[in-house]
Amino acid sequence: MTQLPDLLAEALSAGRLEGLHAVVAVRGGQTVLEHYGAGADFSWDAPLGVVDFGPGTLHDLRSVTKSVTVLLYGIALDAGRVPEPAAPLLRQFREYPDLAAEPERARLTVDHALTMSLGLEWREDIPYDSPANAEIAMELAPDRCRYVLERPIVEPPGARWSYCGGATALLGRLIAAGTGQPLAQYARTALFAPLGIHDVEWMAGTDGVASAASGLRLTPRDLARIGELVLANGAWHGRRIVPAGWVRTMLQPRLRTGWGGRYGYHWYLDTVAGRRLVAGMGNGGQRLVVLPDLDLTVAVTAGNYDDPDQWRTPVNLLEHVVLPATE
Structure with missing residues (x-):
């Protein structure tokens, strides 16, 4: 070459x-x-x-960043720290029993988040400097995971791929909850340090939570x-x-x-x-x-x-x- x-x-x-x-x-x-x-x-x-x-x-x-987050999910899965892809998604978010009680939402699995096929209303085809963009609206919401999981249902889960940074935010929350470490910290010890990568920034929202969808530098x-x-x-x-x-x-x-x-x-x-x-x-x-x-x-x-x-x-x-x- x-x-x-x-x-x-x-x-x-x-x-x-x-x-x-x-x-x-x-x-x-x-x-x-x-x-x-x-x-x-x-x-x-x-x-x-x-x-x-x-x-x-x-x-x-x-x-x-999304592709790196899913590598972390695989490492955590191998350690038994996060649920299998087939696991019901809302059972992992017990703080939202009202959402889990809805039969259509109860059908969601971790796999649907991994494949961006949640079937929820989500638009990221709007410029990212606009709060009408769903990812920006999620970052501005008081509870980003509730914001994602309570979006209106527009089609059956798994039916179609639809780009959704909110799906990655859910995976980031599962990794942090399962490992007991903030996402960026877990990434440093489980992935970056073993690769010899030491100069890293992982930007976070106003709540201090690293953006699993787009924050990595x-x-x-x-x-x-x-x-x-x-x-x-x-x-x-x-x-x-x-x-x-x-x-x-x-x-x-x-x-x-x-x-x-x-x-x-x-x-x-x-x-x-x-x-x-x-x-x-x-x-x-x-x-x-x-x-x-x-x-x-x-x-x-x-x-x-x-x-x-x-x-x-x-x-x-x-x-x-x-x-x-x-x-």
């Missing part, structure tokens, strides 16, 4: 990688591409100004390590961190997304140029892409927040830079 830097320079010159902040690609354990740019950035809604990105610069992962190098972990079925340098069985379960295609790809447990499953692709995706063009057939992980950070065409930069990076270099 020696032509990667040349292909990257060509794509940048052609304007195909608008808003790109950084990319790290690792193949077979070796870094084959590492690039840092400069651009305006935000931490959630707080402007950071123009940032010169480098190897040590933390970056919002936005909804790639990592460097691109460390994000790529998480991709390598998935590529190795949960092992890192011979040490088992995530159960291999959970990684297989997590990446099993379950429902079809709104644009035709498949969804597992908080990971997107698709193909690109005939190659199997596993990905975590976040607002602005944040991506963690794993290409198992190529033994390749690509971590991307970008600043195209709320842009309808934000998907173009990571797709162009794959199609015009990374994949041509593997041919």
